[in-house]
Amino acid sequence: MGTTNRLEATDPGGAPRGGVVISGLTLSFGRGEARKEILRGIDLDVPAGKITGLAGESGSGKTMTGLAVCGLLPAGADLGGSIRFEDTELIGLKQRSMNRFRGAKIAMIFQDPSASLHPMLTIEAQLVDHYRHHTGASKRAGRERALEMLGLVAVPHPEAALRKYPHQFSGGQLQRIAIASALMCEPSVLIADEPTTALDVTVQAGILRLLRKLCDELGIAIILVTHDLGVMSALADTIAVMRMGEIVEHGDRYEVITAPRHPYTKALIDALPESGARSSDGTES
Numbered sequence: 001m002g003t004t005n006r007l008e009a010t011d012p013g014g015a016p017r018g019g020v021v022i023s024g025l026t027l028s029f030g031r032g033e034a035r036k037e038i039l040r041g042i043d044l045d046v047p048a049g050k051i052t053g054l055a056g057e058s059g060s061g062k063t064m065t066g067l068a069v070c071g072l073l074p075a076g077a078d079l080g081g082s083i084r085f086e087d088t089e090l091i092g093l094k095q096r097s098m099n100r101f102r103g104a105k106i107a108m109i110f111q112d113p114s115a116s117l118h119p120m121l122t123i124e125a126q127l128v129d130h131y132r133h134h135t136g137a138s139k140r141a142g143r144e145r146a147l148e149m150l151g152l153v154a155v156p157h158p159e160a161a162l163r164k165y166p167h168q169f170s171g172g173q174l175q176r177i178a179i180a181s182a183l184m185c186e187p188s189v190l191i192a193d194e195p196t197t198a199l200d201v202t203v204q205a206g207i208l209r210l211l212r213k214l215c216d217e218l219g220i221a222i223i224l225v226t227h228d229l230g231v232m233s234a235l236a237d238t239i240a241v242m243r244m245g246e247i248v249e250h251g252d253r254y255e256v257i258t259a260p261r262h263p264y265t266k267a268l269i270d271a272l273p274e275s276g277a278r279s280s281d282g283t284e285s
């Protein structure tokens with residue numbers, strides 16, 4: 001597979017082009033005695049052309065980290081520290097400026113693909129409108145782009161797919177369409193939050209291979225959020241293990257899986273089934 005990392009150059013300021021650098025990220029909700037600390041100082045480099053995995057138990061803060069990067073945190077979130085995207089500090093950006101990045105330069109896909117697609121609109125309406133909103137392109141150019149993206153994610157019969165509604169697709173096809181929608185504006189960063197958890201096991205591997213392809217061929221920086229260390233060990237380049245709002249370990253996936261340093265990581269790995277998660281060639285066995 002070719003690696004045309006169009007965004008991999010490093011700018012003189014130090015941030016990798018197209019990637020995200022998170023430093024000292026804190027997140028809390030509420031005040032006084034009701035204050036709940038969710039993220040307690042996260043440092044994480046998410047480089048272009050790599051899949052950075054966020055693993056860890058339920059409630060450890062994986063989703064919140066992804067939502068923070070995307071600027072999609074729930075109301076009342078108190079965010080501190082830094083999230084740099086190329087030359088821009090995202091924390092503290094006004095909503096209007098953040099809207100320029102979200103959905104365009106930084107896109108997100110969710111466990112339930114229908115969460116990012118409107119049930120009452122055709123695929124064409126949503127993909128094309130989204131693209132035109134961000135780029136100002138013509139309807140025709142938007143349609144061409146939509147066909148191209150549906151082809152890229154291997155949705156069969158893209159022309160016919162454009163005329164359909166979300167409920168007319170299977171879960172796996174719909175996740176591909178959600179990915180196509182996320183790719184419309186050529187994002188540099190894609191946050192994939194449990195993208196295969198809701199899918200039939202027979203279609204999971206196809207979606208994971210697609211994410212790997214997008215990362216390798218388009219140079220997209222991917223944050224893969226999953227509680228599934230098996231999926232992580234097959235797909236991610238590096239694995240960050242989260243626990244109670246902190247990253248307790250982050251390193252090359254082989255090192256994290258084969259020589260975990262933190263007792264919590266060891267416990268997670270010991271809990272894995274014997275087979276299917278620790279293949280060394282990047283495929284699930």
Ligand SMILES: Nc1ncnc2c1ncn2[C@@H]1O[C@H](COP(=O)(O)OP(=O)(O)OP(=O)(O)O)[C@@H](O)[C@H]1O
Binds near residue numbers: 036056061064227
């Ligand atoms: N709106 C909110 N107000 C207060 N706390 C919240 C809010 N949303 C989420 N939380 C809390 O933030 C913490 C981290 O949640 P998060 O969804 O990031 O965990 P996670 O690691 O992704 O877990 P899972 O694998 O279950 O999705 C949890 O304790 C959750 O209860």
